[in-house]
Amino acid sequence: MNDMTLEDRIKEQAHALGFELAGIAPATEADGFDRLRDWLAHDFAGEMGYMHRHAGARRHPSSVLPAVRSVVMVGMNYHPAPASGGRHTSPERERRVPDAPRSPGRIASYARGSADYHDVLHERLNRLLAWIQTEVPDCRGRGVVDTAPLLERDFARRAGLGWFGKNTMLLNKRMGSFFFLGALLLDIDLRADPPHTGSHCGTCTACLDACPTQAFPKPGVLDARRCISYLTIELKDSVPKELRSGLGDWVFGCDICQDVCPWNRKAPATQEPTFRPRPDLDPVDAAELLGLSEEAFRHRFRGTAVMRAKRRGLLRNAALVLGNRGDPAALPVLRRALDDPEPLVREAARWAIERITGERICTEPMNTKSLED
DSSP: OTTSOHHHHHHHHHHHTTOSEEEEEEOSOOTTHHHHHHHHHTTTTTTOHHHHHTTGGGGOGGGTSTTOOEEEEEEEEOOOOTTOHHHHOOHHHHTTSTTSOSSEEEEOGGGSSSSOHHHHHHHHHHHHHHHHHHHSTTOOEEEESSSSSOOHHHHHHHTTSOEEOTTSOEEBTTTBTOEEEEEEEESSOOOOOOOOOSOSOTTOOHHHHHOTTOOOSBTTBOOGGGOHHIIIIIOOSOOOHHHHGGGTTEEEOOOHHHHTOGGGTTOOOOOOGGGSOOGGGSSEEHHHHTTOOHHHHHHHHTTSGGGGGHHHHHHHHHHHHHHHHTOGGGHHHHHHGGGOSOHHHHHHHHHHHHHHHOOOOOOOOOOOOOOOO
């Protein structure tokens, strides 16, 4: 133990805290900053105005920690076990499972656990920082989990954790892509790991071909405006009608481009208890969601990533899923949703009813965009 370098001991401690991946990158300008500016110039960010507002800050990690010298990048696995009903179970099989919802809707794997991953990773990063400060008392640092202006994937690749897949996800040969990234910015000089160079995707285009909304204009470029995760979480207005059928049964996020990736076929299941799917989220009952009050929504999803969609967004998505499923049994709950206080939910319910019945419903003139909380 005494012969280990500080860098090796930091990575060993990171592993002990539950981070399966750990590497060190130099705190220099982000490699992908020019790509980010080009992506924003094409308006691929959609309504994510914060990407434009904080674009300049993403050039260098000093915008997050002015004295930063090194970036410790970590990854924590959230891959669900293969037996998880939400990932590998078809709607037909779900209907044969006695306890399965009558109107199953899917939630992305990262949000099915009992805790918000931001909280879990932040707590572990703070513990890692506290440990480093016992080794280097004058060290100062800050943990980041995708809420600060830092291009985490750039620094993860630079720290040797993986390469960018054609679906823009970071891929690792051992872990696939179902892992969260965290960064610990430090004001001390550490020896950097060799960056990951090249790609291991070859001629495979499974992720691009599988996207039902055609969200990839070309390999390595995501048009967020067409991405199911964006449409069900970030978009605050109505989902464009031409994209609604592509949502399928996704009520929050999407795993499709990851599910079909060959590198995820043998990826290990998560060992973090709080990331294992809650039974009531794997899958969810879309009809039940559509009946949730604001209080019931907060009670059920408090402390989880699902809260990001807010009630109006989640219920909008649930109505669209019911419309896509086309089951007349959902009509009563959809008709009740026509009286929902949120215009966004009412409009989605009308669309779903019309899709199921083929009958046109008189609509009230309104702006379906609700004010943000």
